[in-house]
Amino acid sequence: MNVPLLDLKAQYAAIRQDILRAVEGVMDTCQFIHGPQVKELEEAIARYCGCAAAVGVSSGTDALLCALMALEVGQPLPGGSAGAEVITTPYTFFATAGSIWRVGARPVFVDIDAGTYNIDPSKIEAAVTERTRAIMPVHLFGQVADMDPIMAVAQKHKLHVIEDAAQSIGSTYKNRKAGSIGTVGCFSFFPSKNLGCLGDGGMVVTQDPVLADRLAQMRNHGAKPKYYHKRVGGNFRLDTIQAAALLVKLPYLDGWSQARRRNAAQYDRLLAGYAPVKTPVIRAECQSIYNQYVIRVPQRDALQAFLKQEGIGTEIYYPVSMHQQECFAALGYKGGDFPESERAARETLALPIYAELTGEQIEYVVCKIRQFLG
Numbered sequence: 001m002n003v004p005l006l007d008l009k010a011q012y013a014a015i016r017q018d019i020l021r022a023v024e025g026v027m028d029t030c031q032f033i034h035g036p037q038v039k040e041l042e043e044a045i046a047r048y049c050g051c052a053a054a055v056g057v058s059s060g061t062d063a064l065l066c067a068l069m070a071l072e073v074g075q076p077l078p079g080g081s082a083g084a085e086v087i088t089t090p091y092t093f094f095a096t097a098g099s100i101w102r103v104g105a106r107p108v109f110v111d112i113d114a115g116t117y118n119i120d121p122s123k124i125e126a127a128v129t130e131r132t133r134a135i136m137p138v139h140l141f142g143q144v145a146d147m148d149p150i151m152a153v154a155q156k157h158k159l160h161v162i163e164d165a166a167q168s169i170g171s172t173y174k175n176r177k178a179g180s181i182g183t184v185g186c187f188s189f190f191p192s193k194n195l196g197c198l199g200d201g202g203m204v205v206t207q208d209p210v211l212a213d214r215l216a217q218m219r220n221h222g223a224k225p226k227y228y229h230k231r232v233g234g235n236f237r238l239d240t241i242q243a244a245a246l247l248v249k250l251p252y253l254d255g256w257s258q259a260r261r262r263n264a265a266q267y268d269r270l271l272a273g274y275a276p277v278k279t280p281v282i283r284a285e286c287q288s289i290y291n292q293y294v295i296r297v298p299q300r301d302a303l304q305a306f307l308k309q310e311g312i313g314t315e316i317y318y319p320v321s322m323h324q325q326e327c328f329a330a331l332g333y334k335g336g337d338f339p340e341s342e343r344a345a346r347e348t349l350a351l352p353i354y355a356e357l358t359g360e361q362i363e364y365v366v367c368k369i370r371q372f373l374g
Helices: 008-029 036-049 060-070 094-102 147-157 209-218 240-271 300-309 326-331 339-347 359-373
Strands: 053-057 085-088 106-109 132-136 160-164 184-188 202-206 293-296 348-351
Touching (some): 008 240, 060 184, 060 209, 085 094, 094 106, 132 147, 202 209
Parallel strands (some): 085 132, 132 160
Antiparallel strands (some): 293 348
């Protein structure tokens, strides 16, 4: 049996005609930049997330970068001193730390919770210094980080909170949607996401309309009105074609995420009590969208190689923690500084979880895992 890690063709087949009509509609009007579908999508995402406003951007990475720039993180600190810091997790996709570095700030890493793989809130306050400007929690694998204690630290020290919700659109924490809790929330519409477009795309959401206006300026070189620039921004615009495709997909999002939860529940049942494998830990106050279904398992690399031979697609998220990336050597971190992040990098493996996955395919995956581990 062949079980790919992700099957985008299965999803596309069900909505192909609607997608083609939406794309052709943009082609017919030739409004490829700032077409009406962009504003329509922004309003729809704001409503969906329970936010006051949303600003479409060119990718999830650019969502983070645009947010940092709009909040002036990386600008000289009061008194003219440089060296702003942003507290974040070392166990994440590169864009999290990379965007902080790109605005001239220093990523300050805090280790993760061993169960959820999200940043450990109990370790954040100890990392706060007079240079700290923001906290950037990541809602990893579709589960929102433990936001209440994070927000408490941020409010105590008057820090911005930038939610990296690239993997978690529609997930909830105490009945609040990902992205709606902090200063801003940043989403990715990369094709593999639960809500994916036809290429790159992203969105920034906020409860602050004034900040939303600044974000909209920053995505268009800081201009308002055209050719008049109070700030230096970038070219972070969301293409109209991508917005049109996302408008077709958005009504399906909750159903797709529910199907992923159903698939996760089947994995959980089949792997329950099987000591070599640790299944995802979902906190009681959270509802995950399972952007990934990640197990912790001994002999991870050998298991991945075996599953590949058996026709099963898997992925390692993420094999090298951020503090051990060569490009961040100047930060001065070393192996052993964040043991939970490093252990996760050695032991975790993502299994197929997409909505169209069948029960028979899940049974096959679990059968092969058991076969390998004996």
